[in-house]
Amino acid sequence: MILLYDSLTGNTRRFAEQLAARLGLPAAPLAAYAGGDALLLTYTFGRGEVPASTRQFLAQFAPQVRGVVASGSYHWGQNFGRAGRVIAAEWGIPLVAIINKSGSQADLERVQQWIVGQN
């Protein structure tokens, strides 16, 4: 499994890299994707929008994406990390976690357990 991230401020990238270091898995930006099972890590912008770059990626590769992690900011209340729920609903991809900014240790553990459970 590859950890594929779409990151604007670096938060999603940092989370993906920490996860990669824990699990010994590769982490890479969307543009580097070369096929195979992927966990998509992306962010939320505005009132819960999915980034255009993530949408473009999903239009092409959604069938290879096993799960999605969405970063967001708790300040948005009901729309916090909404991109994750939108992706789950539109593409039928399991939502693994919604994380605040670059996520907590508990978030890392939860996503790690999910990945381990996939094998």
Next chain:
Amino acid sequence: MSKSATNWSEAGDGFTQAFYVQQQAQLWFSEEIPIASDAADWRALSPAERQCYTRVSAGLNAMDTLQGEVGMPLLAAGEEDHQRKATLAMFAFMENVHARSYSMANKTFLSASEERDAFEWIEAQPHLQRKITAFRRLYEEGDALTRMMASCLLETALFYSGFFYPLYLAGQGKMSHMGEVFTLICADEALHGTYVGLLFQERFAALPEDEQAEVRARFEALAREFYENECGYTDEVYAALGLASEVKKFVRYNFNICCDNLGLERLFPDEEVNPLVLNGIRTTGGTTHDFFSIKGAGGYSKIAVTPLTDAAVREAWDA
């Protein structure tokens, strides 16, 4: 002096336009929220609760005033790019909208003498004065990177001792229209902190390693100094309500978000935010916003409209 115009057809740095459009989409004014509908809730608060609410709002007013008058305008002046300047100038405008909304709340809920007391309290509160003096100096004497660090620290971390109480009450269904005002302000500050953090990250990444280490150390020292100051402020403002430890936890949580915005190591261990505060944000945020309605969590009331008649047009035309 600039001799060119802003071209919004150019992608620019690839992110500024998105922030400009987002700030435009969440534009709001205090008149659009029926804060007077909280009057019965206000009267039901105890004197200690009212005092805490008044003081946190007064403190935030002072900080937003500093951001609107000094912080954001200097950040805008320090950028070359027209799109960036426009974005930061709009942020500055919103800081002034925030400051005005605190003042409008005073006008709505306080007597003239209580209002005067609140403004006098600001000038006598040592932690607040220390914060204002220090950050004004960082803005006026610091380089661009220092200004960005200061701005992000203020808006992402140092406002949160103040935001706690109104959100905590809104999470219990009290003062919920004012709760929406605070949620709107939080959303603006979250946007500003993310954007200014990105500008910081860009400059930081261009520095050689030894200078990065120096900036990192300077940030940590500044953050620790003003975390302590925030704790002193919290002890004073929240003492009567027994909430100080919950507030400090919320402040630490937001300091970590500030670190995330700047792309630097987090300073504090993970903690959970008080669920009532989260509930306050969840229940008062995300309502429909447009220019023709009064914004409010409670509904969708049309703003007062006076129909234009032919007679009125003729009168205006002839005048």
